[in-house]
Amino acid sequence: MEMRRMYDEMGEIKKGPWKTEEDEVLMKHVKRYGPKEWSSIRSKGLLQRTGKSCRLRWVNKLRPNLKNGVKFSADEERTVIELQGQFGNKWARIATYLPGRTDNDVKNFWSSRQKRLARVLQSPPPPHPPQKSHKSLRETPALHKVPPFEAPKRSSSTSGESSVTSPKTLSCSSSYCEPIKMVPLPELMNPTTTTAATTTAMLSQEHNHPLGQFEYTTTIPKEENSCNLPPHPPSLQDFNHVLPPPFDAHDIFNQLGDPNFFAVFGQGGSSDMVSFPNYVPPGGERESGGSCGGEESNDPIMMEPNTFMDDFPMDMFDNIEPLPSPSKW
DNA sequence: AAGCATATCAACCGCCTGGTA
DNA sequence: ATACCAGGCGGTTGATATGCT
Structure with missing residues (x-):
């Protein structure tokens, strides 16, 4: 009778x-034929499931060897964040760097984040001084155990299973950047590349939100021979410049309670100490130095892989898509 | 204790690609 | 050349768990 119910209705x-029972049948099939010929499971009448x-x-x-029911470790989280910056939403690819994790796991992790x-970012700012509520602590249990993010390793993932494809090396040049665009944030967010850009854009998700009007000044390389430099990574001070009162970037980031949050900018820092050491504002010290050509060096101004640049590709404004309704989150 | 908000997870859907008849 | 099929993948949704008020 149970089997009868299991099959729903004949042919369905x-x-x-x-x-x-279904799992057992499936396991038996894999044991016998290997993880393939999925469709034959149904055609043989073993299960009424599609291949x-x-x-x-x-x-x-x-x-x-799946890590079912095991929370993502700090290392795994960092790996996902780093690789998402490199590959985008290529969950299956990212999962190959995380033993025991599936693309679904990675996808769910990212989606939750x-x-x-x-x-x-949509909630009103907390009263000053900012304080972490129990609620936010609860909601980011794993993240709170995460040690401060370190600059991504250059040639390998944290899993050590295999190497990440050779990362782009971005170095500075004498003509770093010049500001050329004011981008209304509602247009900035592209749902398909929800990384650092998203974080910024989310501030303006709702037009009736106090942040709805704020714009972020981005920059692009001045010249072609400027080594494809990225827009400069923003500091919290940068956010504060564009946040209308009473919003405070520190408050917002403190609310996140997510030290790895800053990984999307390619540089480390906890919520208590946020900094972008590689960041020099346009017209700043970088004017005088910098190597060009992209070769590895210890030059402190050289940017690590998975930098802000990865989140803001040069053509990011070419394909502006409408934002999903916040109610759909 | 109940109700609500949020997080997590499992599974489905639709699209795409590659192989094959 | 093309139609069909299986499998892979990313996006999305619905159910359940968890924690707070």
Whole structure:
């Protein structure tokens, strides 16, 4: 009778949560034929699940050595953040650097993080002095254990399983940047590249939000031979310049309670000490120095991979997409 | 204790790609 | 050349768990 129910109705595709019996059938199939021929499971009448469903179940839940129910470690979090900056939303690719994690795991982790960022940035600022509520602590349990973010390693992921593709090396030049664009933030956010750009753009998600009108001045390389320099990474002071009172960038970032948050900018810093050591404002000290050509060096002005630049590609304004409704988060 | 907000997770959907008949 | 199919992937959704008021 149970089996009868399991099959729903004759010929129908079974959907929904998997039962233990189904898992066992699937495991048996994989044991015998390997993780393939998923469609044959149904055609043989073993299960009324689609091949896709079977594959998904195996990949996400039944495969050996999965870290099911284990929270992302600080290292894993950093890896995801770093690789997301490099690869974008290529979850399957990112997951290959995280043993025991699936693309679904990575996707869910990132999605949760984004929602949290969105929520924090949309909520009104806390009264001064800013204080961490129990609530925010609860909602970022793992993140609070994360030690301050360190500059991403250049040639390997934290998992050590394999190397990240050779990162872009960005160095400074004598003609660093000149400000050329004022970008209304509602236009800045591209849902498909929700990284650092998102964080900034989220501040203006809702037009009736006090932050709705604020604009962020970005910069682009002055000349072609300026080594494709990125817009300068913003400091909290930069955010404060554009945040209308009573908002305070420190408050917002403190609310996040997410030290790894700053990883999206490519530089470390806890919520208590935020800094972008590589950042020199246009017309600043960088004017006088800097190497060009992209070779590795110890030059302190050289930017690490996964920098702010990765989040703000040069053509980022070419494909502006409408923002999703905040209610959909 | 109940109700609400939020986080987490599992699974589905639709699109894309590559192989093959 | 093309139609079909299987599998892979990213986006999304719904259910459940958890914690707070």
